[in-house]
Amino acid sequence: MAAIEYALINIAEAGNNIVSTPQLYGATYTLLAHIFPKRGIESRFAVSDRPEDIEKLIDENTRAVYCESVGNPAGNVADIEGLARVAHKHGVPLVVDNTVATPILLRPIEYGADVVVHSMTKFIGGGGTSIGGMIVDGGKFPWRKYSKKFYMLNVPEVAYHGVVYVDHYGEAAFVARCRTVCQRNTGATLSPFNGFLFLQGIQTMALRVERHVENARKVAEFLRAHPMVDWVNYAGFPDSPLYPMAHRYLGNNFCSLLTFGVKGGYEGGRKCFNAFRLFKRMVNMGDAKSLSCHPASTTHRQLTPEEQQKVGVTPEMIRLSVGIEHIDDILADLDQALEKAKSGVEEPVAANSKGV
Ligand SMILES: Cc1ncc(COP(=O)(O)O)c(C=O)c1O
Numbered sequence: 001m002a003a004i005e006y007a008l009i010n011i012a013e014a015g016n017n018i019v020s021t022p023q024l025y026g027a028t029y030t031l032l033a034h035i036f037p038k039r040g041i042e043s044r045f046a047v048s049d050r051p052e053d054i055e056k057l058i059d060e061n062t063r064a065v066y067c068e069s070v071g072n073p074a075g076n077v078a079d080i081e082g083l084a085r086v087a088h089k090h091g092v093p094l095v096v097d098n099t100v101a102t103p104i105l106l107r108p109i110e111y112g113a114d115v116v117v118h119s120m121t122k123f124i125g126g127g128g129t130s131i132g133g134m135i136v137d138g139g140k141f142p143w144r145k146y147s148k149k150f151y152m153l154n155v156p157e158v159a160y161h162g163v164v165y166v167d168h169y170g171e172a173a174f175v176a177r178c179r180t181v182c183q184r185n186t187g188a189t190l191s192p193f194n195g196f197l198f199l200q201g202i203q204t205m206a207l208r209v210e211r212h213v214e215n216a217r218k219v220a221e222f223l224r225a226h227p228m229v230d231w232v233n234y235a236g237f238p239d240s241p242l243y244p245m246a247h248r249y250l251g252n253n254f255c256s257l258l259t260f261g262v263k264g265g266y267e268g269g270r271k272c273f274n275a276f277r278l279f280k281r282m283v284n285m286g287d288a289k290s291l292s293c294h295p296a297s298t299t300h301r302q303l304t305p306e307e308q309q310k311v312g313v314t315p316e317m318i319r320l321s322v323g324i325e326h327i328d329d330i331l332a333d334l335d336q337a338l339e340k341a342k343s344g345v346e347e348p349v350a351a352n353s354k355g356v
Pocket residue numbers: 001002025027028068072097099100118119120121122131132133284285
């Protein structure tokens with residue numbers, strides 16, 4: 001979250017606005033919708049992630065267009081090329097959260113994004129051992145051309161011995177200011193040990209992501225055929241409304257974050273969720289182990305029902321982050337949990353929270 005905050009406050013101040021796609025991770029939505037406005041930065045959420053809807057909200061006070069390349073938990077894949085085009089037309093950068101897709105499946109800068117942020121807590125770490133973030137500066141945005149809007153990169157910086165970022169750091173102007181002004185003076189710094197754990201994680205990320213992708217497809221197909229499942233939101237189904245954009249940006253490697261609805265609405269979903277044994281009930285995602293969560297009561301709990309709906313969360317929805325265990329074990333767990341949802345036999349929650 002610090003990476004997201006720094007990437008945005010680096011260039012947006014009181015009186016400015018950020019234009020965002022509506023499908024966001026819960027805390028990002030809260031940061032934009034409730035925290036930034038108290039500092040005078042307005043957040044404008046488009047009605048959809050389509051470039052034309054985003055463009056309608058951009059004005060002379062806009063300082064960035066923001067999106068998640070793959071929305072968490074909505075699963076929508078943003079049209080990065082289209083969003084970059086409208087952002088650039090209005091002289092502002094496109095900032096993309098690429099946490100769900102990972103750099104293995106998608107590299108937004110190759111499609112015109114200017115700044116990419118990652119929560120490393122997920123696939124990059126891979127073990128759920130550390131919390132950390134990353135800002136990647138594409139180095140191509142013409143900060144100098146828009147020197148009035150982005151004056152902070154073009155005039156001597158009082159917070160850092162009068163350096164003019166575009167002169168001193170050139171292509172790294174944006175990220176250098178993030179580090180020397182935003183991070184240095186507010187302190188979200190990774191400990192060396194967590195840095196070590198992330199570096200360990202990065203070594204196996206490519207291999208893990210391959211298996212995540214393969215298992216997720218099998219899980220999606222299994223769920224779709226299951227009589228206790230109402231719907232499955234998986235971008236890899238050709239009949240999914242998410243498919244065209246997902247296929248364009250991800251090829252045939254669809255993400256391992258998917259959502260589904262258990263028959264029986266909220267109660268059905270809750271019973272299934274409580275019955276998971278192999279799937280850990282945890283709000284993280286991207287671990288090597290399979291994880292599940294009920295966004296309405298966890299990650300998105302702070303949002304009102306209307307806000308939940310806006311960001312793509314429904315009450316019966318279960319979100320899965322499909323891990324890299326053997327697929328037979330994953331499917332067996334889903335099957336027994338769905339069976340319990342059907343029979344109505346409830347597991348005592350405490351038994352599962354021990355991680356058994
Ligand atoms: C898409 C996305 N971005 C950012 C974050 C925030 O990450 P962190 O918990 O590492 O601050 C999350 C966390 O779930 C996320 O899903």
